[in-house]
Amino acid sequence: MKQHDIEINAIVNNPQAPTFENTIVALEKSGSLLMKVGAPLYNLLSSESNDELQKIAEKISPLTTEHSNSIRLNEKLFTRIKAVNDQKDKLKLTPEQQMLLKDTYDGFARNGANLSDADKATYRELSKEINLLTLQYGQNVLKETNKYSLLITDRALLNGLPADFLDLLASNAKKAGKTGWVLDLKATCYGPFMKYADNRDLRHELYMAYNTKCMLGGEFDNTENVRKIANLRLKIANLLGYKSYADYELVDRMAENKTKVYDLLNKLLAAYKPVAEKEYADVQAYANKKGAYFAVQPWDWSYYSEKLKDEKFAINDEMLKPYFELEHVKKGVFGLASRLYGIKFTKNTKIPVYNPEVDAYDVTDEKGNFLAVLYTDFHPRDGKRAGAWMNDFKPQWMDGKTDSRPQITIVMNFTRPTSTKPALLTYDEVKTFLHEFGHSLHGMLTRCTYQSLSGTAVYRDFVELPSQLMENWASEKEFLDGFAVHYKTGEKIPAELIQKIKDSENFNVAYACIRQLSFCYLDMAWHTIEKPFTGDVISNEKQAMASTQVLPVVANTSMSPTFSHIFSGGYAAGYYSYKWAEVLDADAFSVFAKNGIFDKKTAESFRKNILEKGGTEHPMTLYKRFRGQEPTIDALLRRNGVK
Ligand SMILES: [Zn+2]
Numbered sequence: 001m002k003q004h005d006i007e008i009n010a011i012v013n014n015p016q017a018p019t020f021e022n023t024i025v026a027l028e029k030s031g032s033l034l035m036k037v038g039a040p041l042y043n044l045l046s047s048e049s050n051d052e053l054q055k056i057a058e059k060i061s062p063l064t065t066e067h068s069n070s071i072r073l074n075e076k077l078f079t080r081i082k083a084v085n086d087q088k089d090k091l092k093l094t095p096e097q098q099m100l101l102k103d104t105y106d107g108f109a110r111n112g113a114n115l116s117d118a119d120k121a122t123y124r125e126l127s128k129e130i131n132l133l134t135l136q137y138g139q140n141v142l143k144e145t146n147k148y149s150l151l152i153t154d155r156a157l158l159n160g161l162p163a164d165f166l167d168l169l170a171s172n173a174k175k176a177g178k179t180g181w182v183l184d185l186k187a188t189c190y191g192p193f194m195k196y197a198d199n200r201d202l203r204h205e206l207y208m209a210y211n212t213k214c215m216l217g218g219e220f221d222n223t224e225n226v227r228k229i230a231n232l233r234l235k236i237a238n239l240l241g242y243k244s245y246a247d248y249e250l251v252d253r254m255a256e257n258k259t260k261v262y263d264l265l266n267k268l269l270a271a272y273k274p275v276a277e278k279e280y281a282d283v284q285a286y287a288n289k290k291g292a293y294f295a296v297q298p299w300d301w302s303y304y305s306e307k308l309k310d311e312k313f314a315i316n317d318e319m320l321k322p323y324f325e326l327e328h329v330k331k332g333v334f335g336l337a338s339r340l341y342g343i344k345f346t347k348n349t350k351i352p353v354y355n356p357e358v359d360a361y362d363v364t365d366e367k368g369n370f371l372a373v374l375y376t377d378f379h380p381r382d383g384k385r386a387g388a389w390m391n392d393f394k395p396q397w398m399d400g401k402t403d404s405r406p407q408i409t410i411v412m413n414f415t416r417p418t419s420t421k422p423a424l425l426t427y428d429e430v431k432t433f434l435h436e437f438g439h440s441l442h443g444m445l446t447r448c449t450y451q452s453l454s455g456t457a458v459y460r461d462f463v464e465l466p467s468q469l470m471e472n473w474a475s476e477k478e479f480l481d482g483f484a485v486h487y488k489t490g491e492k493i494p495a496e497l498i499q500k501i502k503d504s505e506n507f508n509v510a511y512a513c514i515r516q517l518s519f520c521y522l523d524m525a526w527h528t529i530e531k532p533f534t535g536d537v538i539s540n541e542k543q544a545m546a547s548t549q550v551l552p553v554v555a556n557t558s559m560s561p562t563f564s565h566i567f568s569g570g571y572a573a574g575y576y577s578y579k580w581a582e583v584l585d586a587d588a589f590s591v592f593a594k595n596g597i598f599d600k601k602t603a604e605s606f607r608k609n610i611l612e613k614g615g616t617e618h619p620m621t622l623y624k625r626f627r628g629q630e631p632t633i634d635a636l637l638r639r640n641g642v643k
Contacts, residue, residue, distance in 0.1 A: 001067045004031040018080035024104050028450050039393050047411045048354045049383040078113045096616040100450050130232045138568030140220040144213045145185045153180040160198035185210050194302040207299035214561035222561035223537045229567055230526045230533055246527040249573040254461045254619040261576045265520050267633050275510035275642045276550045298551045313504040317426045324430050325487040326423035332483030333437050340603035342366030372444035375409040379416040388412045388432045390439035397451035408443040410436040431471045438470030445611040454614040461577035462619035468585035475502050476597050509640045518548035523566045523575035583636050590635035
């Protein structure tokens with residue numbers, strides 16, 4: 001950080017007039033030592049943490065926050081950046097340089113650098129307030145979730161639950177010093193319970209507890225916080241010159257503005273709603289057949305859907321796992337990249353790794369040129385967090401003739417092999433592998449000048465395209481035939497099984513889409529307000545979601561007080577990006593589907609126009625170069641079988 005400060009001071013105190021080179025590029029290059037140290041630290045905190053590292057992080061974290069704030073608030077530095085930005089039309093910059101200038105300038109301006117001193121003070125006050133409120137909101141959700149528990153002592157009430165799930169409930173009880181089974185509102189309990197529990201009254205009870213969290217008064221109520229956060233965000237947006245918070249957020253997105261977001265949501269709604277209604281009618285008919293003489297309610301939906309799905313497809317993880325031995329899947333996934341992009345992976349044991357389970361590969365292109373180092377880390381361990389992710393230890397950049405290649409890591413939590421069985425993946429895990437590997441291709445194949453624009457440093461509603469695109473191969477017979485063989489018999493995965501995977505993936509897919517859309521509309525409703533909101537939180541929510549209603553509406557329940565994604569996470573006016581990315585990946589894959597899923601020309605175009613380009617140009621420009629037109633929802637509709 002000291003070194004970084006010295007570099008910043010050199011920029012600020014440069015006696016020469018500000019230029020693109022001596023200000024924007026110099027700022028871009030500054031802080032390289034800090035990054036070199038920070039990247040391994042933050043990577044290891046996720047994948048190989050221990051008490052010592054955590055103590056270091058706790059100490060470092062406020063210091064780095066203060067450090068970056070001091071740069072953001074450096075007025076002399078901004079004056080120089082602004083001076084360069086003011087002459088941008090005369091500078092004859094390349095598109096990549098224009099993007100770097102825009103990003104640099106916006107990074108300061110969007111944090112209030114252009115405001116008068118009085119407004120700057122207001123901005124800081126509002127920022128502080130909103131940080132506190134969003135934090136409090138998130139903690140309320142957590143605390144209210146943890147507060148609830150329901151002890152069951154009559155085993156008969158739990159009919160229908162799978163044995164290992166019952167074990168979990170029993171161990172919940174044990175931990176609380178009780179005998180019996182304890183239900184709670186955590187994801188590990190709520191989801192499976194609603195799916196499997198035969199007892200309708202208990203399903204109802206749990207549903208109501210889950211959907212009235214943080215809204216019935218009491219110390220963790222978030223209703224007022226919803227109103228306050230929405231209004232504070234509006235104030236911040238107004239202060240910075242935007243009509244609404246969505247207008248402010250969407251400037252740096254592929255979607256660009258709220259009209260385009262609503263346009264996508266409305267198109268999807270029109271296409272999926274009739275199909276979702278049909279799905280509802282099917283589940284209702286099935287429930288009736290099973291002796292249910294009532295309208296299927298939200299607390300019945302998962303339960304009857306699951307049973308119907310079982311009857312229709314009779315497919316489960318255990319049937320697929322023998323065909324997905326990790327070593328085979330690795331060959332399949334790496335092999336796919338070799339077929340598409342001509343790249344090769346060679347294990348290199350000389351490269352140091354942070355744990356003996358981690359492998360390091362030299363990745364080379366078709367001519368044998370070095371492209372990247374790829375680290376793979378597949379199994380859960382103490383000190384590794386849950387989930388799966390891709391990250392870099394070092395980004396790619398160029399300086400003159402030097403092309404400094406990246407070091408990329410993909411980390412997963414797949415069941416490890418035992419003494420009698422190799423590591424066998426579920427179908428979802430195969431998709432996860434492809435997903436993270438897709439991000440890593442974005443990181444490895446990149447060719448940019450500036451590291452802050454290279455690899456996966458793209459707009460948030462664009463970053464999931466390379467990863468989700470790869471998932472499309474998972475159910476392609478031609479791809480699976482290359483590696484998915486039974487680990488004992490060597491027999492190829494049967495074609496009927498692949499077809500079943502495809503069909504079962506589309507089961508109730510329209511309802512799932514409509515549900516996602518309802519969250520998108522709710523998010524947009526709270527962030528497109530142009531006047532402070534003083535009305536009733538619940539009725540505003542019901543109104544925002546009305547067009548997406550397929551299941552009966554349950555009075556006195558609400559999502560807004562527990563919608564952490566948008567009220568305490570980073571998805572404000574951004575929830576739509578899940579759907580946006582899905583539309584993109586289906587649309588992009590349709591080109592492969594048409595030309596052949598291993599077609600080199602299509603792959604080459606995807607590589608040149610998208611994977612190599614990082615965030616150096618607007619994503620719609622890049623996408624259109626690959627696709628020849630803007631994306632449409634048609635390919636997604638076809639994939640989902642709704643058209
Ligand atoms: Zn991803």
